[in-house]
Amino acid sequence: MIYNVVILPHQNRHMNPRPRQSAIGPATWVAAAFIGPGTVTTCTLAGANFGFALLWALLFSVLACMVLQEMAARLGVVSGKGLTDNLREQLTQPSARYSAFALVALGILIGNAAYEGGNIAGAALGLDAIWPEQDWPWPLLIAGLAAPIIALGRFKLITAVMMVLVFMMSLAFIGTFIMVGVDFDALIQGFVPSLPDGALLTVVALIGTTVVPYNLFLHASAAKQQWQGADNLDHAIHQSRKDVVISIGIGGLVSLAIVATAAAAFFQQAISVSNAADMAKQLTPLFGEQAQWLMGIGLFAAGLSSAITAPLAARFAISGMWKNAPKWFEEVLPMVVLICGVGLAMSGYKPIQIIWFAQVANGLLLPLMAVFLLLLMNRTSLLGRYKNTTVHNIAGVVVVMITLLLSAKSLWSAFT
Numbered sequence: 118m119i120y121n122v123v124i125l126p127h128q129n130r131h132m133n134p135r136p137r138q139s140a141i142g143p144a145t146w147v148a149a150a151f152i153g154p155g156t157v158t159t160c161t162l163a164g165a166n167f168g169f170a171l172l173w174a175l176l177f178s179v180l181a182c183m184v185l186q187e188m189a190a191r192l193g194v195v196s197g198k199g200l201t202d203n204l205r206e207q208l209t210q211p212s213a214r215y216s217a218f219a220l221v222a223l224g225i226l227i228g229n230a231a232y233e234g235g236n237i238a239g240a241a242l243g244l245d246a247i248w249p250e251q252d253w254p255w256p257l258l259i260a261g262l263a264a265p266i267i268a269l270g271r272f273k274l275i276t277a278v279m280m281v282l283v284f285m286m287s288l289a290f291i292g293t294f295i296m297v298g299v300d301f302d303a304l305i306q307g308f309v310p311s312l313p314d315g316a317l318l319t320v321v322a323l324i325g326t327t328v329v330p331y332n333l334f335l336h337a338s339a340a341k342q343q344w345q346g347a348d349n350l351d352h353a354i355h356q357s358r359k360d361v362v363i364s365i366g367i368g369g370l371v372s373l374a375i376v377a378t379a380a381a382a383f384f385q386q387a388i389s390v391s392n393a394a395d396m397a398k399q400l401t402p403l404f405g406e407q408a409q410w411l412m413g414i415g416l417f418a419a420g421l422s423s424a425i426t427a428p429l430a431a432r433f434a435i436s437g438m439w440k441n442a443p444k445w446f447e448e449v450l451p452m453v454v455l456i457c458g459v460g461l462a463m464s465g466y467k468p469i470q471i472i473w474f475a476q477v478a479n480g481l482l483l484p485l486m487a488v489f490l491l492l493l494m495n496r497t498s499l500l501g502r503y504k505n506t507t508v509h510n511i512a513g514v515v516v517v518m519i520t521l522l523l524s525a526k527s528l529w530s531a532f533t
Contacts, residue, residue: 154239164379169307201437233458240420
């Protein structure tokens with residue numbers, strides 16, 4: 118006996134999900150973005166000055182980053198919109214909307230343009246560590262590598278580049294970690310919370326370089342593109358969470374390797390280091406030229422990855438303010454950020470006033486965006502059954518409280 122079975126479209130969607138998208142992708146953008154020259158330098162100083170004692174702060178920063186980035190990714194997957202698009206639609210009062218837009222524009226656009234100079238300069242220091250005898254215009258070369266990737270704007274291309282750069286950083290910094298020989302008993306003890314004298318600013322810096330506002334805009338928009346039109350939202354969200362844990366977890370391991378390398382080589386030693394480039398040079402007489410090359414490769418990959426993601430984050434954040442942003446605007450804006458970064462890196466000028474202004478704007482922006490994200494994630498009308506659970510909210514509130522402390526510290530530093 119033969120039966121004809123009819124499967125309705127909505128039945129087929131749930132009975133036979135077709136995962137077209139890879140589980141790894143957007144979160145590699147976040148990992149590549151937060152492991153920039155600033156993070157490398159902060160981790161270097163944390164290890165050189167305090168040994169393994171602040172590894173607990175690094176662990177907390179990675180977990181806090183995972184909490185916020187998981188929410189940003191889930192928002193992008195379920196709503197099909199970026200963070201700024203949701204900001205525009207949910208803030209119905211014009212005064213509140215335009216005030217938020219002004220803060221985003223100042224914090225992201227001006228801030229990223231200033232930080233781009235540091236990204237490019239950091240990548241240039243990495244190349245200088247690899248080829249110290251060459252006196253080439255490294256910033257122009259780095260811009261030449263970043264510009265076509267940004268201009269093409271192809272999601273798969275950017276994701277592939279980020280994966281390669283994260284792999285390079287992992288290979289370089291973890292390779293250096295293995296080379297120097299680390300006391301694992303002391304390393305494990307570093308996860309027990311303690312606060313050595315004078316370490317508070319470094320703790321704030323470790324968290325502040327990992328949990329950054331522009332990555333929320335970057336991740337929501339990238340996740341929206343990665344899982345757009347997903348056949349099964351449950352599967353897509355599972356993939357996005359797996360992506361967050363793996364990619365940001367790898368980023369955390371890279372940061373740990375940098376702290377541990379600096380701790381093993383320089384803590385309580387009569388050797389002074391002030392940044393990652395110094396560490397690369399100081400490792401040479403201790404462990405040979407290969408150590409300097411590895412550090413140089415890692416610093417170059419960290420700078421280049423951030424030099425690509427910072428302009429893209431500015432594009433996603435600013436263009437989302439318009440319901441239908443002109444295509445030319447989306448194409449020109451990231452190039453403006455890149456050109457500003459190249460100019461600052463080549464001039465040798467330290468943009469103290471610009472960075473001060475960006476520090477103030479981002480000090481206000483981070484807790485506001487974290488609070489706004491938390492409120493969005495509890496809207497049934499927006500996310501339905503994919504809204505935050507009680508566990509999500511408890512973790513989110515803890516992270517928001519920490520971002521408020523970071524904001525207060527950032528503003529205090531800026532004005533004092």
